[in-house]
Amino acid sequence: MKPFVGGVILIIMILFMGFFFLLPLSGTFRMAFMGPQGGWTLDYLFEIFRNPLYLEGLRNAFIIAIFSTLGCLFLAVPLALIFVRHEFLGKAQFNGLLLVPLILPPFVGALGIQAMLGQAGALNSLLIDWGVLSKDAPIDWLGRGQLIGVIIMNVLHLYPIVYLNLSGSLANIDPQWDDAANSLGCPPFRRFWRITLPLAMPGLYAGCSIAFIWAFTELGVPLIFDVDRVTSVQIFSAIKDLNNNPLPYALVVVLLGLTLLLFFGSRAFFRSDVAGGEGKATLGRPIIPLTGWRGWLATGFFAGVVAIALLPHIGVFLMALSKDWYGTVLPQQWTLEPLERALGHPLTLTAIGNSLRYALLATILDLVLGVAVAWLLVRTKLFGRSLVDGLTMMPLAVPGIVMAFGYLALSRSGQPLDWLIKGEDPLMLLVVAYAMRRLPYVVRSVTAGLQQVHPALEEAAESLGATPIRALWRVTFPLVMPAVIAGGLLAFAFAMLEVSDSMILAQRTIHFPITKAIYTLAAALGDGPSLASALGLWAMLFLTVTFVGTGAILGRKIGALFKV
Template sequence: MGRTSAFCPLDIIDKGKMRRYDIGSGTAVFLVVLLAFFGAFLVYPLGYVFSNAFFPGGRFSLAFFRLIAGQAEVLFNSLRLGLVTTAATTLLGLPLAFLMARYRFPGKGPLGGLLLVPMVLPPFVGAIGMRQMFARFGAVNLALLKLGVVSEPVDWFGEGGLLGVVILEVLHLYPIMYLNIAAALANVDPSLEEAGRNLGAGPFRLFWTVTFPLMAPGYFAGAIIVFLWAFTDLGTPLVFHYYPVVPVQIFQMVSEVHENPMGYAWVVVVLTVTVVAFYLSKRILGRGEYGMMGRGHTGQVERPLGGWKLWLAYIGVLAVVGLALLPHISVVLTSVAERWFFTVLPEEVSLKYYGKVFSHQLTLSSIRNSLFLSFLSAFMDLALGVAIAYILVRRHFPGKEILDVLAMLPLALPGIVLAFGYVAGFSGTCLDPRGNPFPLLIISYAVRRLPYMVRSAYAGFQQVDVALEEASWNLGAGPLRTLRRITLPLVTANLLAGGVLCFAFAMLEVS
């Protein structure tokens, strides 16, 4: 008895004889809707910003860019903040990554998890705690004065607050650098390093001539993320009252977006820096070859760690984690302090302020609004992300690469850029955020975090064998039932991971 099979759109691509693309009318309509969505909420705001930056009043002019040239210190401060933060996270993340990737010791798993904790804590909240802890007569200075270490309070952050911003950015962003370097080290072929040792290379020469060149793609991936994050961060400089940086200047110009076009010019400058950073990274990496025949065998090169080196590793990791959590511990202590004046620790503690959080009208409405906006934006990301990922993996259609780029583009755009484009571009429309901010906030949160869901779902669909879907079709199930009963249950873990990221980052969004 011959085997029968139901019609499957994927067969068209496999055979390549009937037609080139496999899109039905439903998929075509969905693609049109997607393009309209990205055109309205991604391309249009950016185009609006560029048109007003270069054509104020309808005429081409570079006048506002000349004014920016006269405020070069603002751009220099932002670049310095990004570069110093990147360098500091490298110095912190590199030894931690080497420790976790190259050595084996008790408690390695829990310590690795602790190193990632600061990444999920909002930096602007940590900034509040750091200001409290390291103030002129804060807990740290008072403790040092009591111990006789110093004779007068130390100005920890110097004039202007730049040092405080850098420290907090480093303590928040080092996990990103650590993760990228650790992943890159895991992919380095151990035999190449062994060959270098056999030829007489010492540890430092081996690192600079063999290991670092091979892990360069992973390092630069982390460095670009850290640099752009620090360069465009808004919340931390605001808390430290460090205003001469580009994101704060753009934020202050939102209220006068129609009277002062300088904000448009600053947004173009931020986009230019972003593009240049990606271009330089691509040029640097494009000069070499990074492929290796063997990789991922880090277990073979892990060396046992013991004695004083083990204790040094424990102390170092716990010290880094402790410093990163210290500002947030200060926030917790402040939240329960009934009386805390000129003492190292609170004199009296109380939980009554936690009761007020859920009874005070302002805080209660703020919590409710944050949960509502984050939930709806995450749900929107789930619906869009699953659909986009599915057609990218399972369908072949013209412009497939363009859709992939549009879906991932928000990841490369600083939040302050999108926010300014939305406020300016939709001013005077039904989506004007100064009238009712909720619709545009939900859309902006969703667009900003959509890449997380697309990539999570994309990876899940790639790991589901299409033969399982074909079997469902052969048994008479339609595409939607197959998706609901077969495909989605198999990618549930991926969707949960993407959804949690979308929801969490929406809750922590500042820019």
């Protein structure tokens, strides 16, 4: 019975991943390497590296990724070190607040931060009011059309990921290792370099690699900041002339190749360094309370980071509640009109409906597949399950924009996946695309949950007269339910605010999901930006509710979902 069910799951998963993951990728590859008369060619690939525009795009993507990662480190390392080792005023509250940036899709945040730090934004107005700044020469903090704004936004969005991974690693360092070095005469600063840092390397590496690749391939933020000479945006713009031009395909292949190189290259480099670093602390670390000025410094630092990280949110909030906000510290006129209009506007209304539909179906698909795969991985010893494990984790390493491009290429009429588009409705295509990107998170969440349920708990039920199905239903199911719900909520929330697939795969206005509607509105004249903010605010509220709900179910473990 068990091997049979396992075998069926195995085959379905291999087919699913083959069709919807490997096939789109290989389609892109074929276009990138196939010459005009058939046969293989590397010409297009070389063409990318000869084209100064594409080279500049790649260079900019690297600059954005490197500085975004450095910025994340700059914030996350002191945060994590202080948080794991010390007690200070407001510690419990800050733990939650630090994660808030994760709930706002960065490109909505980009709208907000422009309102705060733009040339006519709140900060400049404040400085002008104070007389520090001349009205005629406002500072362009974000450097419109330049990379600095993109980097700031990325840092504010991604630092929690580095922080979570690092603090998880730090918490797992057995304090005895530190004490041992101490007793051998190693002073604190050297202990940090010789003991703490090497042992925390796995978490640091994991967090940084996620942040780096995310920043490297981020599409939404550079779009909002009008930075068009970045690879991701270049790919996005190239979609219009996809049919006859193989260069965009080659560009996608280059982006994917670089991403994989970074992902696996850095892994090999770091992993050899940290063999045996993944210990588990056997003793609780003594938490040292910070008193006096040190305590205030810690509290101040955390409060400062939270305040800066919330700038984009505050910006979105103010824009959504105001009218004609321009050149003043705070809006002059407050109104609920954009919020109302956001729910009445034909574009936003259909977008919300579309997103709900796409996200709900994608979540259901993810849960069905995720639960099945988790069961296969944890409860069977079937040959080939490690293949399924590897396959379902692969979407983590492939940037969203690469996948979206592959889907687009393969869903054109005459291509193998064209049946995913019914008429012009991209419903099925988007559902599959959303589901694919979040499948690793769901599998991981449910797998972790299932691993917590010792098989003896099921066996106890069976020895007391429950059939295997009944045991699954009465014992295993209730115990993994929190993990299933958490994985599902996460998949749902991310699908609601997914950018790459939404931007690329939804072509007609009536099929736009929320993110593409926000992008379209933000670019529109008149009240577009404030409508976009209002829609973003609704999305934020929605996501907050989702995450608070998840947090309540999972306790503090929600951070675990963002770790590698």
